[in-house]
Amino acid sequence: MQRGSNGDGGDGSRAPGRGRAGWQMAAAVALVALVALIIAGVIAVARAGGGSGASERAVSAVPRDATAAPAAGPLDTATPAPAAAPASAPSPAAGASATPTPALAATPAPAASASATPTASPDAGALTVPAQLGTGETIALRLRAPGAVSATVQFRGASYPLITLGEEFGAVLGVPLEAALGPAQLTVSALDGAGGAPQRWTAAYEVVDRGREVDHVALTDEVAAVLTPDASARESALRVTQFARSDPAPAWAGRFQVPIPGVVSSGFGVGRSYNNGPVGGFHGGLDLAADAGTTVLAPAAGRVSWVGAMPIRGLSVIVDHGAGVQSGYHHLGAAFVTVGQAVAPGQPLGLVGSSGFATGPHLHWEVTIWGVNVDPSAWTATGFLR
Numbered sequence: 001m002q003r004g005s006n007g008d009g010g011d012g013s014r015a016p017g018r019g020r021a022g023w024q025m026a027a028a029v030a031l032v033a034l035v036a037l038i039i040a041g042v043i044a045v046a047r048a049g050g051g052s053g054a055s056e057r058a059v060s061a062v063p064r065d066a067t068a069a070p071a072a073g074p075l076d077t078a079t080p081a082p083a084a085a086p087a088s089a090p091s092p093a094a095g096a097s098a099t100p101t102p103a104l105a106a107t108p109a110p111a112a113s114a115s116a117t118p119t120a121s122p123d124a125g126a127l128t129v130p131a132q133l134g135t136g137e138t139i140a141l142r143l144r145a146p147g148a149v150s151a152t153v154q155f156r157g158a159s160y161p162l163i164t165l166g167e168e169f170g171a172v173l174g175v176p177l178e179a180a181l182g183p184a185q186l187t188v189s190a191l192d193g194a195g196g197a198p199q200r201w202t203a204a205y206e207v208v209d210r211g212r213e214v215d216h217v218a219l220t221d222e223v224a225a226v227l228t229p230d231a232s233a234r235e236s237a238l239r240v241t242q243f244a245r246s247d248p249a250p251a252w253a254g255r256f257q258v259p260i261p262g263v264v265s266s267g268f269g270v271g272r273s274y275n276n277g278p279v280g281g282f283h284g285g286l287d288l289a290a291d292a293g294t295t296v297l298a299p300a301a302g303r304v305s306w307v308g309a310m311p312i313r314g315l316s317v318i319v320d321h322g323a324g325v326q327s328g329y330h331h332l333g334a335a336f337v338t339v340g341q342a343v344a345p346g347q348p349l350g351l352v353g354s355s356g357f358a359t360g361p362h363l364h365w366e367v368t369i370w371g372v373n374v375d376p377s378a379w380t381a382t383g384f385l386r
């Protein structure tokens, strides 16, 4: 496989100097379940061929996983380019220059219901969303709706509640890596609590490609045999159930802490092309290489919502941070927490390991919003909504 750029190193885990050492690497493939939920995994093994252009430091055992990439949806060309910089989130941790997109304030639209005429109040409120949303990005929207007591957003075919933020409302949403590019829109509805007609705002935005890298990997028969569709299906089912619910109130405050001090060995959103085929999946998390036994710390407050072994992701802990936001810690060697347990920022969750399909000890870290995988580094760089 050729690695188009040095990137995070991990995905290019070929060992140029090793000739045909045959490093196995895994990659994952995902199957799109429903519009918003994805998952699945497939492992890709990259067999060391001749030295590719990868850097010498793509040392042999670059620990990365085979962890399932989020759904491999319709083609969403991941063109070689530097790891994406979240658009709606200022400055990603990686340091790439963020390109904040201008906010777009939508004007209230007439409610659909019969008699509903938007109140001609002096202040009709406003909905603010970024004009451009990149795939794999977290978007934070805000709504000012005087007199409203609750609000929901219709986004990509589903409805999600907004949280109260003082005098305003807000929500974080994730744009799937495989989302179709181009113009789209979302709608927010607010209720006054007194039986009045809902007030609605519709905002147009554009889904743009952030030019994520593509990692070309070869699947060995061995891996193909182990990574059965059944394993992927079982893992997908686990996750669909897992992400269907979340505590209503957000528990995080400010930016997330990095769970371990490891080096990024495989970046988020890297496209995976198997056996020279089209991009068939994306890396749904961030791989942080670290020694086995390294303590994994909670990045923010939350409640443990899942602990157990997944067919592909191995021993895993998932923490629900509320408002649809969950973070997952995979390929662990040990777990220290139990379901339902509240965790504080910095609290030990478990130990780095290489359980499941992994090529070596590392942490596969995921952040999901209502089941949509988003770039974790955006959460360490930005305090979303609060």
Ligand SMILES: [Zn+2]
Binding pocket: 064, 065, 066, 067, 266, 283, 285, 286, 287, 363, 364, 365
């Ligand atoms: Zn990973």
